[in-house]
Amino acid sequence: MSPLKIKKGSTSHSAYDLRPTFSDKEERHTLAVLVENEPGVLSRVIGLFAGRGYNIDSLTVAEVDHLGHRSRITIVTSGTPQIIVQIKAQLGRIVDVHEVNDLTVEGPSVERELALFKVTGTGNDRIEAIRLADIFRASVVDSTLESFVFEITGTPEKIDAFAELMRPLGLEEIARTGVAALSRGAVA
Amino acid sequence: MTKAMTGAKMVVQALIDQGVDTVFGYPGGAVLPIYDEIFQQNSIKHVLVRHEQGAVHAAEGYARSTGKPGVALVTSGPGATNAVTGLTDALMDSIPIVVLTGQVPTFMIGSDAFQECDTVGITRPCTKHNWLVKETDKLSSVLHEAFHIATSGRPGPVVIDIPKDVQFATGEYTEARQVETHYNPQVKGDMAIITELAIAMETAKRPLFYTGGGVINSGPAASQLLRELVAATGFPITSTLMGLGCYPASGENWLGMLGMHGLYEANMAMHDCDLMINIGARFDDRITGRLDAFSPGSTKAHIDIDASSINKVIKVDIPILGDVAHVLEDLLNVWKSRGRKTDKESVQKWWHEINDWRKVDCLKFEQKGKVIKPQYALSRLEELTKKHDRYICTEVGQHQMWAAQYLGFEDPNRWMTSGGLGTMGYGFPASIGVQMGHPDALVINVAGEASWLMNMQELGTAMQYNLPVKQFILNNERLGMVRQWQELLHGERYSSSWSESLPDFVKLAEAFGAKGIICSDPADLDDAIMEMLNHDGPVLFDCLVEKHENCFPMIPSGKPHNEMLLGENADTANAIQAGGAVMV
Numbered sequence: 089m090s091p092l093k094i095k096k097g098s099t100s101h102s103a104y105d106l107r108p109t110f111s112d113k114e115e116r117h118t119l120a121v122l123v124e125n126e127p128g129v130l131s132r133v134i135g136l137f138a139g140r141g142y143n144i145d146s147l148t149v150a151e152v153d154h155l156g157h158r159s160r161i162t163i164v165t166s167g168t169p170q171i172i173v174q175i176k177a178q179l180g181r182i183v184d185v186h187e188v189n190d191l192t193v194e195g196p197s198v199e200r201e202l203a204l205f206k207v208t209g210t211g212n213d214r215i216e217a218i219r220l221a222d223i224f225r226a227s228v229v230d231s232t233l234e235s236f237v238f239e240i241t242g243t244p245e246k247i248d249a250f251a252e253l254m255r256p257l258g259l260e261e262i263a264r265t266g267v268a269a270l271s272r273g274a275v276a
Numbered sequence: 277m278t279k280a281m282t283g284a285k286m287v288v289q290a291l292i293d294q295g296v297d298t299v300f301g302y303p304g305g306a307v308l309p310i311y312d313e314i315f316q317q318n319s320i321k322h323v324l325v326r327h328e329q330g331a332v333h334a335a336e337g338y339a340r341s342t343g344k345p346g347v348a349l350v351t352s353g354p355g356a357t358n359a360v361t362g363l364t365d366a367l368m369d370s371i372p373i374v375v376l377t378g379q380v381p382t383f384m385i386g387s388d389a390f391q392e393c394d395t396v397g398i399t400r401p402c403t404k405h406n407w408l409v410k411e412t413d414k415l416s417s418v419l420h421e422a423f424h425i426a427t428s429g430r431p432g433p434v435v436i437d438i439p440k441d442v443q444f445a446t447g448e449y450t451e452a453r454q455v456e457t458h459y460n461p462q463v464k465g466d467m468a469i470i471t472e473l474a475i476a477m478e479t480a481k482r483p484l485f486y487t488g489g490g491v492i493n494s495g496p497a498a499s500q501l502l503r504e505l506v507a508a509t510g511f512p513i514t515s516t517l518m519g520l521g522c523y524p525a526s527g528e529n530w531l532g533m534l535g536m537h538g539l540y541e542a543n544m545a546m547h548d549c550d551l552m553i554n555i556g557a558r559f560d561d562r563i564t565g566r567l568d569a570f571s572p573g574s575t576k577a578h579i580d581i582d583a584s585s586i587n588k589v590i591k592v593d594i595p596i597l598g599d600v601a602h603v604l605e606d607l608l609n610v611w612k613s614r615g616r617k618t619d620k621e622s623v624q625k626w627w628h629e630i631n632d633w634r635k636v637d638c639l640k641f642e643q644k645g646k647v648i649k650p651q652y653a654l655s656r657l658e659e660l661t662k663k664h665d666r667y668i669c670t671e672v673g674q675h676q677m678w679a680a681q682y683l684g685f686e687d688p689n690r691w692m693t694s695g696g697l698g699t700m701g702y703g704f705p706a707s708i709g710v711q712m713g714h715p716d717a718l719v720i721n722v723a724g725e726a727s728w729l730m731n732m733q734e735l736g737t738a739m740q741y742n743l744p745v746k747q748f749i750l751n752n753e754r755l756g757m758v759r760q761w762q763e764l765l766h767g768e769r770y771s772s773s774w775s776e777s778l779p780d781f782v783k784l785a786e787a788f789g790a791k792g793i794i795c796s797d798p799a800d801l802d803d804a805i806m807e808m809l810n811h812d813g814p815v816l817f818d819c820l821v822e823k824h825e826n827c828f829p830m831i832p833s834g835k836p837h838n839e840m841l842l843g844e845n846a847d848t849a850n851a852i853q854a855g856g857a858v859m860v
Contacts, residue, residue, distance in 0.1 A: 092420060092424045092452060092453070092455045093453065093454075093457070110591060131400060139401050170591070174584060174587070174588055177584035181582065181583075181584055183405040
């Protein structure tokens with residue numbers, strides 16, 4: 089027996105379906121990882137992905153509970169179902185990880201990403217850019233006579249689509265935050 | 277109640293509170309305050325090794341043979357980097373050790389100070405967890421939590437990096453019972469799935485227990501329950517290299533070790549079984565061979581404490597997440613309460629098949645002529661030492677596989693070998709750790725001459741503490757396993773695989789004040805072994821053996837279990853094809 093006091097609600101690292109049906113098809117999954125906000129914890133997570141050769145399509149991290157000392161890491165990854173299960177189990181082994189949730193399979197969820205676009209141009213291109221920005225509900229956060237900076241929020245697909253449209257109109261630079269995601273409904 | 281003390285004192289106090297009696301270490305600038313505290317107390321014995329890698333392996337040997345966490349203490353910079361191989365070794369083999377590293381003072385971190393390195397950064401991927409403690413007030417709780425994390429769940433190595441100013445500063449000491457942790461791995465298995473396994477056992481026609489290091493790590497109760505389960509069901513049992521001793525080698529259901537150099541009957545049984553019950557093993561590549569031909573017709577159950585081991589390489593049908601001892605206890609209860617049923621007739625037929633495989637006698641060898649066969653050397657060692665209170669360590673290579681094949685282990689925690697990482701140089705320092713934990717026992721390190729030289733400096737340690745470890749070196753003047761692979765795989769071009777300029781091992785022993793014995797004649801071997809056993813002190817036994825002996829049976833890489841190479845007459849010319857050659 090451990091001489092230490094085990095905190096109530098502590099993780100048992102067991103909330104995984106150990107009997108999934110495996111296929112060879114690559115899937116994209118969004119994982120929400122609740123971690124202890126300690127130095128090095130992000131490095132542990134990234135090191136795991138790098139060391140074991142898993143993909144990171146997108147990664148965001150920020151403290152979400154100052155008093156509880158918790159950060160939330162949202163990772164979009166891709167792999168076969170067997171790899172996805174393995175990634176979740178490997179994340180669960182990290183001592184600083186409290187919870188791993190797979191938002192792709194654990195019920196419906198919402199995903200949003202924020203991006204800033206710098207678009208330069210004059211004449212018709214400039215008019216077209218702001219017209220499209222309006223359609224995409226992007227807002228102008230900076231402007232000069234030959235440039236705009238647009239702020240746009242949405243799913244990664246929406247931002248990809250906006251980037252495609254802006255490219256011929258003088259797209260200079262994009263900054264994206266990566267995906268933030270939450271499960272839908274009342275239950276956390 | 278809290279007490280104020282310096283960080284250095286906290287380290288010693290926490291070790292005492294955690295029941296530590298032995299620390300393996302090497303001092304240096306960044307750990308001087310801790311060494312000063314060690315000097316002023318008598319509860320903890322410090323063993324001065326000759327290289328930090330030796331300290332970590334010794335701690336591993338201590339941990340594996342006692343079941344208690346091992347502790348090592350090293351300084352910053354090179355002290356920490358020298359510990360990395362041992363940490364990785366302990367991580368791969370799930371050995372609970374706590375390694376304390378000194379660090380430059382907090383205000384110098386990041387300045388490329390003398391003997392500074394990013395210890396937590398370097399050791400992050402080779403520890404179960406690590407900490408850089410920047411406040412003395414937090415040091416004692418980290419120390420206590422470190423022992424908890426190293427020993428619970430799947431055990432492993434942890435590192436605590438302690439800057440020198442934190443060691444000097446005074447802070448509040450926290451008792452272990454005041455420390456809260458969220459780390460609490462699940463030990464009880466799911467009863468529904470355990471019942472499913474019991475039902476599968478009732479109807480299995482060709483069942484097999486495939487056990488591993490998890491049984492040993494789960495504690496002596498797990499081995500006891502396993503023995504009970506094997507006796508009650510009558511099923512055959514095999515084990516990985518890591519699990520030797522969890523079931524007695526003299527037990528009648530024992531098939532011997534399985535895997536790349538495992539026994540014919542064990543590997544054939546793995547291939548042909550219809551119910552494989554994996555208990556605390558991890559389907560390592562040394563075990564599975566070619567994955568798509570691995571035990572094609574079996575239902576696979578897997579008991580493991582680590583969710584990431586389940587379905588990692590082999591898809592299993594009955595996954596049970598939990599500690600081996602807890603799960604086996606429940607499994608036995610369920611199976612008994614359901615009426616202790618097995619398909620006796622089919623299992624009997626299965627045993628007939630197995631007994632036919634046993635008749636192949638895959639470990640047979642012929643000792644003829646004036647040169648000692650390594651198999652003969654180990655058979656004699658086994659015969660002359662098996663009645664002793666005996667602990668065996670090994671280095672890595674052919675001698676390790678022969679030791680696993682020809683020595684018998686009756687109990688857990690008697691066999692210390694580097695399985696996952698395959699660290700040459702592991703065995704000698706490990707034997708020192710074992711002897712520290714068991715001062716009156718016979719501790720033998722079965723070695724190859726090349727492996728042994730990798731940490732030979734520890735002969736000084738063995739002498740200083742009068743540790744009568746027996747170094748049984750099978751000297752073939754070759755890197756035997758490398759040579760074997762070059763023979764099978766690289767057209768017999770023996771690139772750098774022979775040991776030139778070897779020392780005279782007898783003189784080497786004597787230079788340290790130890791006893792050296794050389795033996796080259798099979799007729800002299802028994803007497804020489806007896807001389808080794810009768811000497812009260814460290815012995816270097818230079819056993820000159822056949823230089824080109826290959827280790828068989830062998831499953832060539834890329835091959836399934838039922839395509840083993842057996843003995844000297846095996847067709848080795850085309851044993852490994854291009855697909856297998858890429859694997860190690």
